[in-house]
Amino acid sequence: MAGSEQRVVAVILVGGPTKGTRFRPLSLNVPKPLFPIAGQPMVHHPISACRRIPNLVQIYLVGFYEEREFALYVSSISNELRLPVRYLREDKPRGSAGGLYSFRDYIMEDSPSHIVLLNCDVCSSFPLPDMLEAHKKYGGMGTLLVNKVSAESANQFGELVADPETNELLHYTEKPETFVSDLINCGVYIFTPNIFNAIEDVLQQKKDRANLRRISSFEALHSATKALPADYVRLDQDILSPLAGKKELYTYQTLDFWEQIKTPGMSLRCSGLYLSQFRHASPHLLASGDGKRSATIIGDVYIHPSAKVHPTAKIGPNVSISANARIGAGARLIHCIILDDVEIMENAVVIHSIVGWKSTIGKWSRVQGEGDHNAKLGITILGEAVDVEDEVVVVNSIVLPNKTLNVSVQEEIIL
Amino acid sequence: MKALILVGGFGTRLRPLTLSVPKPLVDFGNKPMILHQIEALKEVGVTEVVLAINYQPEVMLNFLKDFESKLGIKITCSQETEPLGTAGPLALARDKLADGSGEPFFVLNSDVINEYPFTEIIQFHKSHGGEATIMVTKVDEPSKYGVVVMEEETGKVERFVEKPKGFVGNKINAGIYLLNPSVLDRIELKPTSIEKEVFPRIAADNGLFAMVLPGFWMDIGQPRDYITGLRLYLDSLRKKAPAKLASGTHVLGNVLVHETAVIGEGCLIGPDVAVGPGCVVEAGVRLSRCTVMRGARVKQHACISSSIIGWHSTVGMWARVENMTILGEDVHVCDEVYSNGGVVLPHKEIKSSILKPEIVM
Numbered sequence: 001m002a003g004s005e006q007r008v009v010a011v012i013l014v015g016g017p018t019k020g021t022r023f024r025p026l027s028l029n030v031p032k033p034l035f036p037i038a039g040q041p042m043v044h045h046p047i048s049a050c051r052r053i054p055n056l057v058q059i060y061l062v063g064f065y066e067e068r069e070f071a072l073y074v075s076s077i078s079n080e081l082r083l084p085v086r087y088l089r090e091d092k093p094r095g096s097a098g099g100l101y102s103f104r105d106y107i108m109e110d111s112p113s114h115i116v117l118l119n120c121d122v123c124s125s126f127p128l129p130d131m132l133e134a135h136k137k138y139g140g141m142g143t144l145l146v147n148k149v150s151a152e153s154a155n156q157f158g159e160l161v162a163d164p165e166t167n168e169l170l171h172y173t174e175k176p177e178t179f180v181s182d183l184i185n186c187g188v189y190i191f192t193p194n195i196f197n198a199i200e201d202v203l204q205q206k207k208d209r210a211n212l213r214r215i216s217s218f219e220a221l222h223s224a225t226k227a228l229p230a231d232y233v234r235l236d237q238d239i240l241s242p243l244a245g246k247k248e249l250y251t252y253q254t255l256d257f258w259e260q261i262k263t264p265g266m267s268l269r270c271s272g273l274y275l276s277q278f279r280h281a282s283p284h285l286l287a288s289g290d291g292k293r294s295a296t297i298i299g300d301v302y303i304h305p306s307a308k309v310h311p312t313a314k315i316g317p318n319v320s321i322s323a324n325a326r327i328g329a330g331a332r333l334i335h336c337i338i339l340d341d342v343e344i345m346e347n348a349v350v351i352h353s354i355v356g357w358k359s360t361i362g363k364w365s366r367v368q369g370e371g372d373h374n375a376k377l378g379i380t381i382l383g384e385a386v387d388v389e390d391e392v393v394v395v396n397s398i399v400l401p402n403k404t405l406n407v408s409v410q411e412e413i414i415l
Numbered sequence: 416m417k418a419l420i421l422v423g424g425f426g427t428r429l430r431p432l433t434l435s436v437p438k439p440l441v442d443f444g445n446k447p448m449i450l451h452q453i454e455a456l457k458e459v460g461v462t463e464v465v466l467a468i469n470y471q472p473e474v475m476l477n478f479l480k481d482f483e484s485k486l487g488i489k490i491t492c493s494q495e496t497e498p499l500g501t502a503g504p505l506a507l508a509r510d511k512l513a514d515g516s517g518e519p520f521f522v523l524n525s526d527v528i529n530e531y532p533f534t535e536i537i538q539f540h541k542s543h544g545g546e547a548t549i550m551v552t553k554v555d556e557p558s559k560y561g562v563v564v565m566e567e568e569t570g571k572v573e574r575f576v577e578k579p580k581g582f583v584g585n586k587i588n589a590g591i592y593l594l595n596p597s598v599l600d601r602i603e604l605k606p607t608s609i610e611k612e613v614f615p616r617i618a619a620d621n622g623l624f625a626m627v628l629p630g631f632w633m634d635i636g637q638p639r640d641y642i643t644g645l646r647l648y649l650d651s652l653r654k655k656a657p658a659k660l661a662s663g664t665h666v667l668g669n670v671l672v673h674e675t676a677v678i679g680e681g682c683l684i685g686p687d688v689a690v691g692p693g694c695v696v697e698a699g700v701r702l703s704r705c706t707v708m709r710g711a712r713v714k715q716h717a718c719i720s721s722s723i724i725g726w727h728s729t730v731g732m733w734a735r736v737e738n739m740t741i742l743g744e745d746v747h748v749c750d751e752v753y754s755n756g757g758v759v760l761p762h763k764e765i766k767s768s769i770l771k772p773e774i775v776m
Binding site for chain 2: 024400401
C-alpha cells in the first residue's frame with residue numbers, strides 16, 4: 001500500500017444534552033464534553049491524543065448539542081492545534097454506528113485510509129499511534145481498545161473474548177448478566193473505510209426485516225426491548241458482535257489507566273489521572289511552589305495562569321484551579337476542581353469537591369466529600385454561583401446553582 | 416395607569432419546574448403565574464405593565480411578544496444588572512412609572528396569588544389621601560414574616576416589625592402596593608429594601624396606610640404552598656366564576672380542566688385539580704389535589720395526589736404518584752411505578768419506585 005496515502009480522520013462522539021443526566025448538576029451549566037478535566041475541556045484530551053497520530057488530517061466532533069454550544073471551542077482549538085476540527089450535529093438518534101454512517105460523506109471527503117472513533121467521556125492514555133500500527137499489522141476491518149478489569153465490575157461494560165495469540169476478537173457481548181470475560185471494550189476504535197459497508201449491510205438487513213415482518217399488536221405491547229427504528233444501528237451490538245470471530249476485528253490492550261467519565265465524581269478522579277499523566281509527559285503544565293514566594297504545592301496540581309493563589313495557601317494533591325479563581329491566605333485545597341472565577345476566602349478548606357463557576361467559599365468554611373467517586377453523594381458538588389458563608393460546613397452534598405448556604409449541611413441535595 | 420411587577424430571582428424553591436422556565440412563567444391554574452396578575456391589572460384599567468427582572472430576560476421577552484397583542488396591554492421589561500432589592504427596581508423603572516399624569520401606580524410581588532381586588536384598593540387609596548397604600552393579610556404565624564402594625568380604624572401604619580419575638584400583630588405584608596409617584600423621589604438607584612427603608616419613612620410622615628386584603632392570599636413560591644394555593648384559587652373560582660370549573664359524574668369538588676385537555680372514561684378527578692392545555696388523562700385515572708401541566712399524559716388506571724406533573728411528562732399505567740411528588744419537564748414515570756415524594760429533574764425516566772421522598776437528578 002502507498003505510504004503517502006495513509007491519511008487518518010478522527011471522529012469523537014460527544015453525546016447530547018438530554019442523554020447522560022448522570023453528569024448533573026454540572027451539565028446544567030455546561031455541555032459535559034466541555035467540562036474542565038485537569039484544566040482542559042473533557043473533549044480536549046482525546047483531541048490531543050488524536051493529534052499524536054501521524055497524518056491525521058481532520059477531527060469531527062459528532063453529537064446532539066446545538067452547534068452554537070461548540071462553535072467557540074471548535075474554532076479556538078482548530079486555531080491552537082492548526083488542525084481542522086469541526087462539530088457535526090446529529091439530526092436524530094441513529095445509534096453510534098448509524099450516526100457515524102450518516103456522516104460518511106464528510107468523513108470520506110479526505111479519502112482517509114483509517115478512521116479513529118472515540119467516545120468523548122473516556123479517560124485514557126489513548127495509545128493511538130501504537131494501536132494504529134497494530135491495526136495495520138492485523139489487516140482487519142477494525143481494532144478495539146480493550147482493558148482488563150476486575151471480574152465483578154466487568155458487567156457494566158461490553159465484555160469480549162480475544163484470541164491470546166492473534167488478538168482477534170472472538171466474542172463480544174454488551175453488559176451481560178452472567179460473567180463472560182474480564183476484558184472490556186474501552187470505547188476507542190480504529191477502522192478502515194469498509195466499516196461503512198458493514199453498517200450499510202446491517203441497515204439493509206433491518207430494512208428488509210421491517211418490510212417482511214408484521215409485528216402483531218400483542219408482541220408490540222409485550223416486547224422486552226423497546227422497538228428501535230430501522231435506521232438505528234448500535235456499533236457494539238449490531239456491528240461488532242456479529243462480526244466477532246470472522247477475522248475482521250482485532251483487539252489492542254491498554255496497560256495504562258482507563259475510566260469512563262459518567263458522573264461528576266469520576267470527573268474529579270479522572271482529572272487526577274490526567275494530572276499524573278502530565279507529570280510524565282508535560283510537567284511544565286503542572287504548578288510548583290514551596291510556600292516562600294508562591295503557595296505550597298503537594299503532588300499534581302494545575303493552576304491556570306490567570307488564577308491568584310496566596311503564598312500561605314497549601315494546594316494539592318490532585319487540584320485543578322481554573323481561570324481567574326482567587327485562593328485566599330491560609331486556604332487548604334485537596335482533591336478538588338475549582339472552576340472559573342471562584343473566590344476561596346481565608347483559611348477555608350476544600351476536600352474531595354467540585355466548586356462551580358463564580359462560587360464563593362467563606363472564611364474558615366469547610367467544603368468536603370468522602371471521596372467515593374462512584375457514590376451519588378460521594379463528593380461535594382457546588383453548582384454555579386453558590387455562596388458558602390463563613391464557618392459553614394458542607395459535607396457530601398450537592399448544591400444546585402444560585403444558592404446561598406448559611407447553615408451547615410450534610411448528605412443533602414439542595415435544589 | 417401603570418404597574419410594576421417584581422419578578423427578580425432564580426426561583427430556586429420551585430425547582431425543578433424553574434429549571435425549565437423562569438418562575439413567572441410556571442403555570443398555575445392552567446396559565447403562566449404572571450398572567451393572572453397581568454389580566455387583573457388590565458381589568459382595572461392599567462395600560463402598561465413593567466416587569467422588573469434580572470434572570471433569563473430573553474425567555475421573558477419572548478413571552479411578552481406573544482401576550483402583548485393577545486391581551487391588549489403594553490408589557491415592558493426593566494432589567495436589573497445588579498440585585499437592587501425590593502425598592503431599587505422602582506427607581507430603575509422610574510421613567511416608565513412616573514408618566515406625568517400624577518396617577519398612582521401598582522407594585523406587585525410576582526409570587527403572590529390572591530383575588531386582586533384592585534378596584535377596592537384604588538378606592539381606599541383615594542379615600543385616605545396618603546402617599547402609599549400597602550395590602551396586608553392575616554396569618555396564623557406572623558413571626559415567620561414582617562408584621563405591619565397599624566391603627567385598626569384608619570389603617571394608618573405605625574411601624575414594621577421584622578420576625579417579631581412576641582405578638583405585635585397578625586397582619587403581614589401581602590406584596591401589593593399602590594404608590595403615588597412622589598414615592599419614587601424617596602428611592603435611590605441602589606440596593607434598597609422597601610420594607611426596611613422606604614415604607615418606615617413614609618409611615619413616619621403619616622403617609623402610609625394599610626388595607627386588609629379581602630379573599631385568599633398565598634405565596635406560591637414553593638411546591639407545598641403552590642398546591643395549597645391551587646385549592647384557594649379554585650375555591651375562589653367556585654364563588655366568582657363557577658362556569659369555568661368542570662362538572663360531571665367524574666368530577667369531585669373544584670376542578671379546572673383546560674378546553675383542549677382530554678379526560679377518559681371512568682376517571683375520578685378532584686378535588687382541587689388543574690389539568691392543563693393538551694393534556695391527556697386516559698381511562699380509569701384518579702387525580703386529586705394536583706396539577707397536570709401542558710402536554711402531560713396520565714396513562715390508564717394511574718392514581719395521582721398532592722403532586723405536580725410537569726410539562727410533557729407521562730405517568731405510566733397503574734402508577735401511583737403522591738405526597739409532594741414534583742415531576743419536572745419531560746419526566747416519564749414507567750408503568751406500575753410508585754413515587755412517594757420524588758422530586759425529579761427534567762428529562763428523566765423513572766423505572767423503579769421511589770419509596771421515600773428523594774431528589775432524582
